[in-house]
Amino acid sequence: MILPIVAYGHPVLRQTATDIDKDYPGLEKLVTDMWETMYASNGVGLAAPQINRSIRLFVVDTEQMFEGMDEDEKGEYPDNPGTKAVFINAHIVSLDGELWPYNEGCLSIPKIREDVNRNREVTLRYLDGQFEPQEKTFTGISARVILHEYDHIDGKLFIDHISQLKRKLMKGKLTDISKGKVRVDYKMMFPQ
Numbered sequence: 001m002i003l004p005i006v007a008y009g010h011p012v013l014r015q016t017a018t019d020i021d022k023d024y025p026g027l028e029k030l031v032t033d034m035w036e037t038m039y040a041s042n043g044v045g046l047a048a049p050q051i052n053r054s055i056r057l058f059v060v061d062t063e064q065m066f067e068g069m070d071e072d073e074k075g076e077y078p079d080n081p082g083t084k085a086v087f088i089n090a091h092i093v094s095l096d097g098e099l100w101p102y103n104e105g106c107l108s109i110p111k112i113r114e115d116v117n118r119n120r121e122v123t124l125r126y127l128d129g130q131f132e133p134q135e136k137t138f139t140g141i142s143a144r145v146i147l148h149e150y151d152h153i154d155g156k157l158f159i160d161h162i163s164q165l166k167r168k169l170m171k172g173k174l175t176d177i178s179k180g181k182v183r184v185d186y187k188m189m190f191p192q
């Protein structure tokens with residue numbers, strides 16, 4: 001089932017999400033619905049707060065990003081051919097590598113893209129889709145998307161990483177998004 005994506009301005013996007021246990025009601029269906037919702041909106045990641053659930057759950061598929069690249073471009077990213085995974089109760093163990101810029105967007109903030117600096121490498125402790133404990137290090141484009149989604153479960157957004165001036169300049173656009181004054185080709189839930 002495709003779920004509506006919460007738009008900028010909704011308070012759930014600013015909450016620190018909580019860990020869940022194995023008995024969380026309807027977890028399997030929720031994960032299936034999140035994959036479906038992410039692909040239907042052409043996303044490469046989706047976090048539970050974006051579908052109005054303040055829990056530490058996100059899904060990432062960067063394999064689809066590599067499918068569209070030529071060999072040279074693929075070579076630029078050490079995580080080729082990408083990562084497809086479910087992350088439950090994720091917590092960052094360490095951030096490593098230098099900061100690098102990448103032009104990011106967000107399904108909750110449509111039509112806005114900005115360069116964001118993030119670490120090249122992240123090590124996370126989390127439970128996978130089978131609730132098995134994992135501790136893994138991610139790099140490249142996978143680390144990029146994982147860090148973006150991880151921000152969501154901590155109540156942060158990619159626009160928090162850009163300069164105050166740039167944020168000031170986009171204030172009108174952000175207000176429009178929160179009021180539903182934006183055209184998107186996927187289902188959204190607007191706060192106002």
Ligand SMILES: [Zn+2]
Nearest residue numbers: 105106107108
């Ligand atoms: Zn996002």
